[in-house]
Amino acid sequence: MDIARVFCETFNIAETDAQKFNSKFVHESLPKNSYFLRTGERCSKFSFIASGLVRVFAETEKKEVTQWIGNAGYFLTDVSSFLFQQPARWNICALSETTLWTLSYDDYIHFEKDLPEWNMLEKRFVAKCFAMMESRIFDFISLSAEERYAQYFKLFPHHFNQVPLQYIASVLGMSPETLSRIRAR
Amino acid sequence: MDIARVFCETFNIAETDAQKFNSKFVHESLPKNSYFLRTGERCSKFSFIASGLVRVFAETEKKEVTQWIGNAGYFLTDVSSFLFQQPARWNICALSETTLWTLSYDDYIHFEKDLPEWNMLEKRFVAKCFAMMESRIFDFISLSAEERYAQYFKLFPHHFNQVPLQYIASVLGMSPETLSRIRAR
DNA sequence: CCTTCCGCTTGACAAAAATCAAGAAAATTT
DNA sequence: AAATTTTCTTGATTTTTGTCAAGCGGAAGG
Numbered sequence: 116m117d118i119a120r121v122f123c124e125t126f127n128i129a130e131t132d133a134q135k136f137n138s139k140f141v142h143e144s145l146p147k148n149s150y151f152l153r154t155g156e157r158c159s160k161f162s163f164i165a166s167g168l169v170r171v172f173a174e175t176e177k178k179e180v181t182q183w184i185g186n187a188g189y190f191l192t193d194v195s196s197f198l199f200q201q202p203a204r205w206n207i208c209a210l211s212e213t214t215l216w217t218l219s220y221d222d223y224i225h226f227e228k229d230l231p232e233w234n235m236l237e238k239r240f241v242a243k244c245f246a247m248m249e250s251r252i253f254d255f256i257s258l259s260a261e262e263r264y265a266q267y268f269k270l271f272p273h274h275f276n277q278v279p280l281q282y283i284a285s286v287l288g289m290s291p292e293t294l295s296r297i298r299a300r
Numbered sequence: 301m302d303i304a305r306v307f308c309e310t311f312n313i314a315e316t317d318a319q320k321f322n323s324k325f326v327h328e329s330l331p332k333n334s335y336f337l338r339t340g341e342r343c344s345k346f347s348f349i350a351s352g353l354v355r356v357f358a359e360t361e362k363k364e365v366t367q368w369i370g371n372a373g374y375f376l377t378d379v380s381s382f383l384f385q386q387p388a389r390w391n392i393c394a395l396s397e398t399t400l401w402t403l404s405y406d407d408y409i410h411f412e413k414d415l416p417e418w419n420m421l422e423k424r425f426v427a428k429c430f431a432m433m434e435s436r437i438f439d440f441i442s443l444s445a446e447e448r449y450a451q452y453f454k455l456f457p458h459h460f461n462q463v464p465l466q467y468i469a470s471v472l473g474m475s476p477e478t479l480s481r482i483r484a485r
Numbered sequence: 486c487c488t489t490c491c492g493c494t495t496g497a498c499a500a501a502a503a504t505c506a507a508g509a510a511a512a513t514t515t
Numbered sequence: 516a517a518a519t520t521t522t523c524t525t526g527a528t529t530t531t532t533g534t535c536a537a538g539c540g541g542a543a544g545g
Contacts, residue, residue, distance in 0.1 A: 173438070180442045182434075195431045198423070204434075227420070234419035235412070238383070241426045246380045248433035249367075249389075253358070255440045256473040257365045260502075279522065288441035293502055295524055445532075464492065475533055480494055 118163060118216050125190075125243070126236045135230070140216040145169070151191065151207040151215075158196035158203050159220040164189050167213025168274075170282055171205045181285035184210070184271070184278055191215065194244060197223075210278060260289050264297050303401050306348060310375075310428070311421045320415070325401040330354070336376065336392040336400075343381035343388050344405040349374050352398025353459075355467055356390045366470035369395070369456070369463055376400065379429060382408075395463060445474050449482050 118140045122133035140163065145151060151169060152158050164187050171183040182205060185191050196203035197220065218226075226233045254263055267287060268275065274283060284294035303325045307318035325348065330336060336354060337343050349372050356368040367390060370376050381388035382405065403411075411418045439448055452472060453460065459468060469479035 173442075175442055178442075180438065182438060182441070194427060195434070198427050231416060234423050238419050238423040238426060241423060241430055242379060242383050245426055245430045245433060248430060248437060249380070251437055252433060252440070253365065253367060255437070256367070256470060257358075257360055257363075281522075285441060290503055291523075292504080292525085296502090299524080466492070476493075477495085477534080478532055481532090484494080 121163060121188075122236070126239050128232075128236065132232070136218075136226070139222040139226070140218050143215040143217045145209040145213040145215060147209050147212050149209050151209065152193055152196075152203050152205060154204060154206050155202045156196075157200050158193040160192060160215075160217050161197055161220075161223055162191045162215040162217040164191050165214040165216055168210040168277055169207055169213055170210050170278075171207050172282075172285075173205055179285075181282040184274055184282065184286060186271070186273070190240065194241065198241075210282075255288065260287070260293060261297050263287050264294065303348060306373075307421070311424050313417075313421065317417070321403075321411070324407040324411070325403050328400040328402045330394040330398040330400060332394050332397050334394050336394065337378055337381075337388050337390060339389060339391050340387045341381075342385050343378040345377060345400075345402050346382055346405075346408055347376045347400040347402040349376050350399040350401055353395040353462055354392055354398055355395050355463075356392050357467075357470075358390055364470075366467040369459055369467065369471060371456070371458070375425065379426065383426075395467075440473065445472070445478060446482050448472050449479065 117137070119130060119133040119137045122128065122136055123130050126133075142165075143162070145167065151160070151162070154173060164185055166187050169185045169191060170181055171185065172179055172181040174180075185207075191207065193203045193205050193207070195201055196205075200220075227237075254266055258266065264287060267283065280294055280298075281291040284291045287294065289297075302322070304315060304318035304322045307313065307321055308315050311318075327350075328347070330352065336345070336347070339358060349370055351372045354370045354376060355366055356370065357364055357366040359365075370392075376392065378388045378390050378392070380386055381390075385405075412422075439451055443451065449472060452468065465479055465483075466476040469476045472479065474482075
């Protein structure tokens, strides 16, 4: 998997420009059930998921809440924790053997200093994350549980044979039983 | 209201740096019920709400969905439409007489070209927007309707005597009747 | 000042979803 | 392969929420 290619497509820049970033992303392996990040830590990685699946979740007094399932082709980090070096809100744990291309925070800081266009690329990246979240909120306030399931199934059909359904239920904001019944139809 | 001061606090920069941005933000008045933006347009403004209230909403086949209520102290734009010059998703309409400080897209482009730190400021701004959305999604999947109401009331108590409750209900993802009943307790 | 419109509340009922509990199915470990 | 754990499904019940309809009250406009 070629990070430069991914950068081209994600940030809409020329392949020659994207090549520059390639070298600082190092290959990393994340065994199943191992943690990429834990709540309270400072996130020091900005990674691209080359293969595998990860679960982003938080613990509350009552229950464990899954915020997102990440699969190959997505970038992975705790945005707020990484950018502002704050304590992380999320746990991030591998659901299966996962491989990453990882930029360390130190190398990231050098990009920020040395590459004038870097901040613009980052801005575009974060703006796209924002747009995803905006759409998700719109789905929560405008769609029924069943419509939200249909939406998710259209976007991530491959999750359904690889991710425990209870986690998907949590992402969709419903109980596992409700998801099971919706699927039965 | 001093835009430079707001920039200092929002982006965590020195007041002298912030002064530079001041001049390009022009004062603008938005009468009650007039539109800042309509779905499908290209958003050409990045504004700061000096006073008043606006409603960000979209039409669906079934109903009108209010995504957000903006009040004094917040920035106002359709992030995706402004940054990527795409057709806007949102309608934005003044709920009351509103005053803004507005940066035009043309001046914004000049900032992007001329000020090396501009993209970093923007990145921070968008990252904060992202963090807000992330929290809101977490609330949707982890809290009950009543807890979500309590949360909203804590954050925006002043909305409740100025914004029609049906709009707040929509922001919270519930029917006006349900909000009314939750409030009755 | 009166009328009209809009927003809010309330009640009755229907629909959707959560909860609790039991058992089946699948995956993992031994 | 058997045992154990985890995950998923299903049923019964309760709780929550949505829908429809009626009525109240205040604001806006004639």
